[in-house]
Amino acid sequence: MQHSALINVMVKAALRAGRSLKRDLGEIEHLQVSLKGPANFVSLADKRAEEMLYTDLLKARPGYGFLGEEGGTREGTDKTHTWIVDPLDGTTNFLHGIPQFAISIGLKREDTIIAGVIYNPANDELYIAERGKGAFLNDQRLRVAGRRQLNECVIGCGLPHIGRGDHALFRAEMEAIQTKVAGLRRFGAASLDLAFVAAGRLDGFWERDLSPWDIAAGQILIREAGGTISGLDGHDDTLATGHLVCGNEYVHRELLKLLKAAAK
Numbered sequence: 001m002q003h004s005a006l007i008n009v010m011v012k013a014a015l016r017a018g019r020s021l022k023r024d025l026g027e028i029e030h031l032q033v034s035l036k037g038p039a040n041f042v043s044l045a046d047k048r049a050e051e052m053l054y055t056d057l058l059k060a061r062p063g064y065g066f067l068g069e070e071g072g073t074r075e076g077t078d079k080t081h082t083w084i085v086d087p088l089d090g091t092t093n094f095l096h097g098i099p100q101f102a103i104s105i106g107l108k109r110e111d112t113i114i115a116g117v118i119y120n121p122a123n124d125e126l127y128i129a130e131r132g133k134g135a136f137l138n139d140q141r142l143r144v145a146g147r148r149q150l151n152e153c154v155i156g157c158g159l160p161h162i163g164r165g166d167h168a169l170f171r172a173e174m175e176a177i178q179t180k181v182a183g184l185r186r187f188g189a190a191s192l193d194l195a196f197v198a199a200g201r202l203d204g205f206w207e208r209d210l211s212p213w214d215i216a217a218g219q220i221l222i223r224e225a226g227g228t229i230s231g232l233d234g235h236d237d238t239l240a241t242g243h244l245v246c247g248n249e250y251v252h253r254e255l256l257k258l259l260k261a262a263a264k
Contacts, residue, residue, distance in 0.1 A: 001136070001139040003128065003130075004130060004133070006107070006115055006130065007115060007117070007128055007130055009056075009057065009060040009061065010057075010105050010107070010115060010117040010128075011117055011119075011126065011128065012056065012060075013052070013053050013056035013057050013060070013105065014053070014103045014105055014117050014119040014126070015119065015126075016052055016056060017049040017050075017052045017053050017056075017087060017103055018103055018119050018121035019121065020045070020048060020049055020052060021045060021049055021088060021094075021101075021103070021121050022121040022122065024045040024094075025094065025097065025099070025121070025122060028094065028095070028096075028097050045088065045094075046069075046070055046087055046088045046091065047070050047071075047087075049087035049088055049103065050068045050069070050070045050071055050085065050087035051071075052087075053068070053083075053085050053087055053103070053105065054066055054068065054071070054074070054085075057083050057085075057105075061078075061081070061083075062077075063076045063077040063078035063081075064076045064078050064081040064082065064083055064107075065078070065079070065081065065082035065083065066082065066083045066085065067082055067083065067084045067085065067212060067213065068083075068085045068086075068087065068213065069085070069086050069087065069088075069211065069213050070087060080109055080110050081107065081108070081109055082107070082108045083105060083106070083107055083108075084105075084106040084107070084108055084113075084212050084213050084216040084217075084239075085103075085104065085105050085106075085213055086102075086103070086104040086191060086211075086213035086214060087103055088101060088102075088103070089101060089102050089103070089104050089189045089190060089191040089192070089213070089214060090102060090187075090188050090189030090191075090192065092188060093187075093188045093189060098188070099120070099122030099123060100120070100122070100187050100188060100189050100192060101120065101121075101122065101189050101192075102118050102119060102120045102121075102189055102191050102192050102195075103117075103118070103119045103121070104116075104117075104118050104191035104213060104214070104216070104217045104218070105117045105118075105217055106212075106213075106215075106216025106217040106219070106220065108216065112131070113131075113216050113217075113219055113220045113239075114130065114131045114220070115128075115129065115130045115131065115220065116128070116129045116130075116216060116217030116218065116219070116220040116221055117217060118191050118192065118194075118195045118217050118218065118221065120192060124138075125137060125138060125195075126138055127142075127195045127198065127199075127217075127221055129198075129217075129220045129221040129223075129224040129225075130220075130224070131220065131224070132224075133224070134224050134225075135198050135220075135221045135222075135224035135225040137195075137199055142198050142199050142200070142221070142224075142225040143200060143225050143226050144197060144198060144200055144222065144225050144226050144227035144247065144248045145200035145201075145202075145203045145247075145248060145251075146200075146248060147203050147248070147250075147251070148248075148250045148251075150180045150181050150251070150254055151180065151181065151182060152182055152203075153181050153182055153203035153204060153247075153251060154181070154182055154183045154184075154185060154202055154203055155177060155181050155183070155184055155185070155202065155203060155204045155205065155206070155247075155251075155255070156184075156185045156186070156187065156193045156196065156197070156202040156204070156205035156206075157173075157174065157177075157184055157185070157186055157205065157206055157207060158186065158190060158193075158206070158207030158208065158209075158210070159186045160208075160209070164209065165208060165209050166208070169208075169262070169263065170208075172262040172263070173206070173258075173259055173262045173263070175262070176258045176259070176261060176262040177206075177255065177258050177259075177262075180254075180258065181203075185202065190207055190210055190214040190215070190218070191214055191215075191217060191218050193205045193207070193218070194215070194217075194218025194219065194221060194222055194229075194246065195218055195221055197218075197222055197225075197227060197246050197247060198218070198221040198222045198224075198225035198227060199225070200225075203247055203248070203251050204245070204246060204247030204248075204251040204252065204255050205244075205245070205246050205247070206232070206244065206245040206246075206255060206259060207243070207244060208232070208242065208243045209242050209243070210238075210242045210243070210244065211242060212239045212242075215238050215239055215242075215244060216239065219238060219239075219244075222246050226248070227246055227247060227248055227249075227252070228246060228247065228248065228249050228252040228253075229244055229245070229246035229252070230244065230245060230246070230252070230256070231243050231244060231245075232244070232245055232256070232259055232260070232263075233260075234256055245259060
């Protein structure tokens with residue numbers, strides 16, 4: 001399948017950085033049993049992947065800005081375009097050798113995400129989306145699931161961990177949703193959770209306190225797959241708030257109602 005020059009640039013960068021992470025994942029297994037432990041190694045793997053992405057994207061599109069999890073904001077001469085990049089989403093999974101992690105690249109033009117790529121090097125699943133051109137997994141067209149009964153739906157969620165998030169609020173939200181759905185899932189990599197919604201693997205997803213690099217690529221995937229994504233107040237500025245809920249139109253609406261009620 002032929003893609004635009006823009007998507008080809010993003011895919012090429014993701015695949016090269018992905019090869020590096022895949023090699024590093026193999027090393028994690030050895031580091032798990034060492035006295036030093038793998039945490040420092042993962043930090044280096046993360047930073048190395050981001051530098052590879054920055055180098056490749058800058059070479060292909062000189063002047064574009066760059067917002068990365070590790071290096072923060074790097075201003076470009078082109079103020080209308082910004083790459084939003086997570087070089088290793090699912091760091092804790094990676095740290096434990098769990099093959100549920102991804103490279104996430106979104107491109108923002110002014111205030112709109114126009115393209116996204118999410119790549120899991122562990123299983124070679126490559127998700128792509130470009131505004132107005134649909135969403136794909138390894139060249140297969142994606143559509144969000146069509147279920148319209150919450151009791152048939154599997155819903156993904158984030159889970160606040162030690163030192164982060166409002167644990168009491170999450171418990172209230174979980175209790176409100178858990179009693180209405182077929183199952184809840186927490187996989188530990190938000191970009192892939194969003195990709196799973198786009199692919200119809202999850203019927204919906206919600207999480208609070210995410211960063212722009214967790215959301216950017218997945219947001220356009222869901223919209224191009226026919227889904228709905230918004231903030232938890234029903235507005236669309238998920239990149240600014242870090243809070244989101246998504247699914248097909250029906251699931252999104254019903255989850256939004258339950259989450260608003262739980263937050264009161």
